[in-house]
Amino acid sequence: DVVMTQSPLSLPVTLGQPASISCRSSQSLVHSDGNTYLNWFQQRPGQSPRRLIYKVSNRDSGVPDRFSGSGSGTDFTLKISRVEAEDVGVYYCMQATHWPPLTFGGGTKVEIK
Amino acid sequence: EVQLVESGGGLVQPGGSLRLSCAASGFTFSSYTMNWVRQAPGKGLEWVSDISRSGNVIYYADSVRGRFTISRDNAKNSLFLQMNSLRADDTAVYYCVRGYCTGTNCLDYWGQGTLVTVSS
Numbered sequence: 001d002v003v004m005t006q007s008p009l010s011l012p013v014t015l016g017q018p019a020s021i022s023c024r025s026s027q028s029l030v031h032s033d034g035n036t037y038l039n040w041f042q043q044r045p046g047q048s049p050r051r052l053i054y055k056v057s058n059r060d061s062g063v064p065d066r067f068s069g070s071g072s073g074t075d076f077t078l079k080i081s082r083v084e085a086e087d088v089g090v091y092y093c094m095q096a097t098h099w100p101p102l103t104f105g106g107g108t109k110v111e112i113k
Numbered sequence: 114e115v116q117l118v119e120s121g122g123g124l125v126q127p128g129g130s131l132r133l134s135c136a137a138s139g140f141t142f143s144s145y146t147m148n149w150v151r152q153a154p155g156k157g158l159e160w161v162s163d164i165s166r167s168g169n170v171i172y173y174a175d176s177v178r179g180r181f182t183i184s185r186d187n188a189k190n191s192l193f194l195q196m197n198s199l200r201a202d203d204t205a206v207y208y209c210v211r212g213y214c215t216g217t218n219c220l221d222y223w224g225q226g227t228l229v230t231v232s233s
Contacts, residue, residue: 037215041158048208048223049150049158060221092158096214100172102148102160 002026002098006091006105012113019080021108023093028073030097037096040069040078043107044089052091053078080110088112115139115222117209122227129199133227135192135209143167143187146213148220149194151205161207162194163214177203199231 003026013019029036040053051060053069056076066081080087093105121133135147149161162173162183171183182195192209206226212218 031215033215035215037219039219041220048225049220050223051219051221054217054219054221058217090157094158094220096219099214100160100163101174102163102214102220104158104160107157 001101002029002095002103004093004095004103004105006093006108008108009106010109010111012111013080013083014113015085016082019083019087019110021078021091021093021110023071023076023078023105025074025076025095027098029076029095030073035097036072037099038069038071038076039094039096040067041092041094041104042087042089043092044086047089049092083110083112085112115211117211117222117224119207119209119224119227122207122229124230124232125199126233127200127231129231130195130197131199131229133194133196133207133209133229135224137190137192137209137211140211142185142190145211145218147185147192148210148212149183149192150208150210150220150223151203152208152226153202153205156205159205164192165213196229199229201231203229204231205229 041049043049057069090107116138118136148163164183180198184193208226209224211222212220
């Protein structure tokens with residue numbers, strides 16, 4: 001199974017400042033069809049997860065443009081350009097290229113300093 | 114509006130069984146692969162199982178294979194998870210999630226979850 005490793009585990013950020021989360025996979029996430037199936041999810045406290053980004057860099061409808069995804073191969077990044085209070089929560093990356101199984105990273109907790 | 118509403122969770126003894134249900138609305142249920150994803154208390158996300166649109170292709174995580182059975186009723190817009198031989202480490206919130214994961218709708222909508230507690 002593909003192992004997804006996120007860092008850092010915890011990310012204290014000042015409001016209005018940028019934040020960056022790293023996600024690394026144990027093998028390349030380039031699918032035989034040429035796509036890279038790497039998604040990002042946000043889970044706010046007490047809520048269900050919500051998809052933010054699919055296929056590395058495509059933002060879901062309603063997701064603020066301060067969120068962006070990038071990367072290739074085995075290294076991926078989720079960036080928040082200016083953190084707002086509503087961004088507090090845990091962020092997960094997930095790969096679907098080598099499915100089954102789908103595998104998630106361990107999560108990164110974003111909190112306000 | 115897409116809605117996924119899980120039910121059927123509760124407290125069950127080790128070795129017992131439970132059947133989870135998910136009622137879907139707001140989209141053409143029969144056109145989508147469906148998944149179960151779980152989250153143990155204070156822990157991360159773990160994919161459990163998925164079932165194809167017609168129900169003829171099914172996959173399970175190693176941790177549940179042979180004990181859990183996923184199924185669907187497209188006529189009733191419903192997804193199910195039959196859980197047998199439950200263990201303490203199956204304790205989690207179970208989410209019903211839409212989407213085929215080598216596509217654009219991979220895990221795009223999640224239910225609110227139903228809590229399963231396995232304890233004596």
